[in-house]
Amino acid sequence: MDALKVSEGKMVVYLHPSKTKVISESIKRELSSHLFKFSDTFDGVLLAYEVVEVPSKLAKILSGLDPYLAVRLKANLLLFAPKPDTFLEGKVVKIARESIHVVILGFSAAVITEEDIRDEFKFKIKNGQEIFRSTSQKRHVIKVGTMVRFLVKSFDEEILHVSGSLIPASTGSICWLSKNSEEASRNCRKQRESEGRREERSTGTVDGGALSDEYHVLKKPRKQKVHEGNTTKLDSGRAEMVVNQ
Amino acid sequence: MGAEIGNINNGKMIEEELDIDFTDSELVSHVRHALKSVALTSILFASVGVLLTVYLSTTARLQGDNDNYSQLVGLLHYNERLKADEVALLVTSLKAISGAVSYIDNVQHESLLTSVFSMSMWNYGPDVMDAMVDLITSLAASNGKYVDACLDMLVSNFSPPFRFIESLKLPYGKAKKEQVLDRVHFALECITDLIPLAPSRLLPIVMHRIHAIYQRTPEPVILMFVENIFKLESSAIGELVGNKRLISIVIDLLIDFDVQVGWDDILEENPHKGIFDMELEDEQILADIDDDGDDFAREFGGYGRIWKNGVVETLGKLDSIMVLTFEHLNCCKHSGRLVEVHSTLFVTVFESLLESFCQTVMNVYKSKFAQFVIFYACSLDPENCGVRFAEFLAGKFIESSVPPIIRMSAVAYLASYLSRAKFLSAPFVTGMLERLADWCKKYCQQSVSINPEAHKVFYAGCQAIMYVLCFNMRSIMEIPRLKSHLCFLPFREILKSPLEPLKVCLPSIVEEFVRQAKSAHLIDAKSGNPVFHDVLESELSKAFGGKERLDMFFPFDPCLLRKSDSYIRPTFVYWSTVKKAYEDDLDFSSDDDVDVFYPDMNTAESRDVELEGAFEEDDYFDDYHDSLNKMSITPKDSILKKRPNGKCTPLQMPSRLRPSMSPESL
Numbered sequence: 005m006d007a008l009k010v011s012e013g014k015m016v017v018y019l020h021p022s023k024t025k026v027i028s029e030s031i032k033r034e035l036s037s038h039l040f041k042f043s044d045t046f047d048g049v050l051l052a053y054e055v056v057e058v059p060s061k062l063a064k065i066l067s068g069l070d071p072y073l074a075v076r077l078k079a080n081l082l083l084f085a086p087k088p089d090t091f092l093e094g095k096v097v098k099i100a101r102e103s104i105h106v107v108i109l110g111f112s113a114a115v116i117t118e119e120d121i122r123d124e125f126k127f128k129i130k131n132g133q134e135i136f137r138s139t140s141q142k143r144h145v146i147k148v149g150t151m152v153r154f155l156v157k158s159f160d161e162e163i164l165h166v167s168g169s170l171i172p173a174s175t176g177s178i179c180w181l182s183k184n185s186e187e188a189s190r191n192c193r194k195q196r197e198s199e200g201r202r203e204e205r206s207t208g209t210v211d212g213g214a215l216s217d218e219y220h221v222l223k224k225p226r227k228q229k230v231h232e233g234n235t236t237k238l239d240s241g242r243a244e245m246v247v248n249q
Numbered sequence: 250m251g252a253e254i255g256n257i258n259n260g261k262m263i264e265e266e267l268d269i270d271f272t273d274s275e276l277v278s279h280v281r282h283a284l285k286s287v288a289l290t291s292i293l294f295a296s297v298g299v300l301l302t303v304y305l306s307t308t309a310r311l312q313g314d315n316d317n318y319s320q321l322v323g324l325l326h327y328n329e330r331l332k333a334d335e336v337a338l339l340v341t342s343l344k345a346i347s348g349a350v351s352y353i354d355n356v357q358h359e360s361l362l363t364s365v366f367s368m369s370m371w372n373y374g375p376d377v378m379d380a381m382v383d384l385i386t387s388l389a390a391s392n393g394k395y396v397d398a399c400l401d402m403l404v405s406n407f408s409p410p411f412r413f414i415e416s417l418k419l420p421y422g423k424a425k426k427e428q429v430l431d432r433v434h435f436a437l438e439c440i441t442d443l444i445p446l447a448p449s450r451l452l453p454i455v456m457h458r459i460h461a462i463y464q465r466t467p468e469p470v471i472l473m474f475v476e477n478i479f480k481l482e483s484s485a486i487g488e489l490v491g492n493k494r495l496i497s498i499v500i501d502l503l504i505d506f507d508v509q510v511g512w513d514d515i516l517e518e519n520p521h522k523g524i525f526d527m528e529l530e531d532e533q534i535l536a537d538i539d540d541d542g543d544d545f546a547r548e549f550g551g552y553g554r555i556w557k558n559g560v561v562e563t564l565g566k567l568d569s570i571m572v573l574t575f576e577h578l579n580c581c582k583h584s585g586r587l588v589e590v591h592s593t594l595f596v597t598v599f600e601s602l603l604e605s606f607c608q609t610v611m612n613v614y615k616s617k618f619a620q621f622v623i624f625y626a627c628s629l630d631p632e633n634c635g636v637r638f639a640e641f642l643a644g645k646f647i648e649s650s651v652p653p654i655i656r657m658s659a660v661a662y663l664a665s666y667l668s669r670a671k672f673l674s675a676p677f678v679t680g681m682l683e684r685l686a687d688w689c690k691k692y693c694q695q696s697v698s699i700n701p702e703a704h705k706v707f708y709a710g711c712q713a714i715m716y717v718l719c720f721n722m723r724s725i726m727e728i729p730r731l732k733s734h735l736c737f738l739p740f741r742e743i744l745k746s747p748l749e750p751l752k753v754c755l756p757s758i759v760e761e762f763v764r765q766a767k768s769a770h771l772i773d774a775k776s777g778n779p780v781f782h783d784v785l786e787s788e789l790s791k792a793f794g795g796k797e798r799l800d801m802f803f804p805f806d807p808c809l810l811r812k813s814d815s816y817i818r819p820t821f822v823y824w825s826t827v828k829k830a831y832e833d834d835l836d837f838s839s840d841d842d843v844d845v846f847y848p849d850m851n852t853a854e855s856r857d858v859e860l861e862g863a864f865e866e867d868d869y870f871d872d873y874h875d876s877l878n879k880m881s882i883t884p885k886d887s888i889l890k891k892r893p894n895g896k897c898t899p900l901q902m903p904s905r906l907r908p909s910m911s912p913e914s915l
Contacts, residue, residue: 040446
């Protein structure tokens with residue numbers, strides 16, 4: 005995921021004298037108090053940290069009412085920083101007619117409103133469950149529990165709320181997208197191979213269709229049908245996928 | 250537009266059999282249109298300086314659309330006895346707004362938002378409540394800006410509006426309460442499903458609200474709030490909100506009420522009694538009240554006898570909150586949440602209580618009631634919680650980096666706890682005494698001399714040991730293994746050290762201890778002991794107690810709150826029921842009507858004869874005997890009409906305890 009990054013940070017932690025009995029505990033406590041909060045310094049939400057090194061056993065004492073200790077340390081930080089126009093992935097927790105609610109990494113909430121869902125998807129209630137199903141690709145279904153990829157429109161740093169969009173074609177159910185792209189690339193390869201072989205063989209009736217029959221033998225009947233359906237649209241789909249990758 | 254809305258409503262009824270989706274979308278788009286119209290109007294307002302004439306004409310046109318919005322807002326203010334169609338209208342509108350939440354802007358649609366957030370679920374029926382829950386959930390999930398306001402609205406629904414308070418006692422009030430609270434907590438859980446970090450924002454909101462309400466509001470409102478806090482704590486999102494903090498909110502509330510009542514608000518009948526004096530048991534409180542008195546007398550009569558009238562209300566609140574807490578602890582115990590030994594998080598309710606106790610209760614100057622919460626929790630699970638609490642206190646006392654005041658307070662709590670808890674076993678108490686005695690012995694091995702202030706921690710420790718032994722001497726001595734264990738403890742060394750604890754500690758305790766110890770052959774003081782002339786305290790004890798008078802701090806003395814006391818009573822040791830070491834098992838006649846206290850010490854002397862026989866050569870004892878005789882012990886006779894049967898009898902010292910009090914009245 006684009007939004008996750010690991011940074012190495014050199015920082016100073018200021019500890020109150022009452023907390024200096026067990027320094028490592030106090031450092032952990034201090035750093036933990038910053039978890040799941042957006043930090044301008046790191047430009048991201050701190051998700052996890054690992055104290056790598058405390059270089060020196062000495063710490064400066066700050067002058068002032070309370071003599072805080074300035075402890076220097078190095079830590080690895082896992083940061084979450086979604087930027088607009090990047091892709092994020094999350095799990096759908098609620099589907100409503102006007103919105104899809106997604107939770108990212110178990111802590112950040114994202115909402116995709118109706119205007120940001122491409123027209124291809126229609127809201128339906130199937131077997132008592134609300135779903136969004138693509139009208140063009142019947143197998144492309146978004147329901148509660150699906151992992152989806154979406155585009156980030158905006159990110160509210162205070163409440164860690166993302167506003168997302170399903171307009172771009174490469175967004176949608178990850179499961180379907182990856183399967184589809186796999187098949188598309190496999191078909192791509194097969195077609196190139198078949199074209200290559202066609203040149204070698206003298207008997208000229210081998211075309212994409214014949215090869216795909218061979219292909220069918222290996223696959224299950226259900227997918228066979230899909231495959232057939234897709235082969236006709238393959239060229240345009242393939243082109244699209246190449247672009248988006 | 251009213252007609253139009255009406256049409257939609259009728260439309261809905263007609264189209265029920267048709268595709269429902271269509272109707273909902275129409276409503277949602279209607280609302281969106283209304284919301285957008287406000288946006289347009291405000292844009293025009295901005296450009297008014299330039300396009301004045303255009304503005305005037307366009308607003309005239311848009312006025313009609315703005316009416317939609319105003320009507321929508323107005324609809325949300327319906328709350329007086331709605332008829333069926335008004336209810337339907339409200340439900341439909343709320344559902345339509347839920348669909349259009351993405352169009353709501355917090356600036357332009359401020360009036361709508363304010364109306365939504367000020368709605369109280371208590372005013373409506375279940376259908377409207379459900380619609381409100383949907384709306385609030387959608388609103389919270391749609392935009393981060395509204396999360397806090399939505400949570401605040403839900404928390405404000407924890408307690409009913411004032412006019413509803415009276416109806417709470419009636420069945421329909423109780424039913425409504427169930428409906429509202431179930432939905433509120435359900436809404437909180439729904440919001441958490443959609444916004445995982447929402448619970449962490451809930452805590453400050455709850456705290457803010459409780460601080461705002463606790464002073465002026467009537468008892469049922471506060472109680473309902475506390476009930477909700479407990480419900481939240483034990484709900485699925487309790488851990489996410491922070492169980493510890495929720496419990497500490499309640500304990501802080503108890504402390505706030507506790508400190509509003511001063512010790513001098515107790516009406517004293519005879520302030521010059523010793524520590525082991527009359528104990529205010531319930532029987533005494535009710536002694537002069539007729540059984541067929543009215544509720545008021547029964548409710549307040551007890552309090553009135555011991556508390557001044559001004560604090561009765563505060564005490565009532567405090568009492569009820571404590572009862573709620575006890576009930577919650579009971580539930581936790583039954584559902585296994587009190588102590589989760591194998592839990593990976595090890596965040597248990599008891600640990601939260603203990604931490605809260607450590608941070609707030611222990612630091613309060615002579616907390617009166619709040620400590621009984623932890624007493625009750627310990628009584629529910631003696632092996633784990635009971636032991637843990639005692640060890641925690643002992644640890645605090647022994648730890649040298651803890652400030653002296655805290656150490657003294659900890660040992661006072663420990664002494665009172667070990668004495669008053671019926672559920673602690675004698676071996677455990679002996680073990681604790683050993684720890685205290687070992688520490689005291691190490692301390693007095695430094696060559697120092699008597700100095701109450703400098704060695705106040707030591708004196709506090711000694712007094713604690715003596716106090717515990719006053720209560721438990723007999724029961725420990727009855728078990729041979731423990732008796733020998735106890736006899737090996739270095740009491741002689743401690744008591745005869747140059748620090749002279751017997752002179753410094755509270756005289757009444759020293760006397761009682763020495764008396765029992767002699768009977769039990771625990772110590773045999775050949776050297777002289779100071780003679781006390783019937784004093785409660787001495788200059789020296791005041792000195793070691795300091796200005797907080799920690800020498801006279803017995804926190805677990807009988808709880809003076811009636812309702813709470815009934816929970817505590819089964820596991821509580823009253824001084825009158827304690828078997829003292831100097832009592833033997835001969836069967837004295839146990840007439841309840843016998844005036845057990847004699848102005849002339851005849852019977853006392855008869856007992857002395859027996860004791861004298863055993864200790865003939867003891868000089869000390871003669872002095873002691875004299876001092877005992879000099880004590881005047883004429884309690885109020887009304888208090889003693891009922892005495893427990895079969896209990897040991899005439900003692901020279903009156904045998905009951907009274908809550909320790911501040912020294913100002915002396």
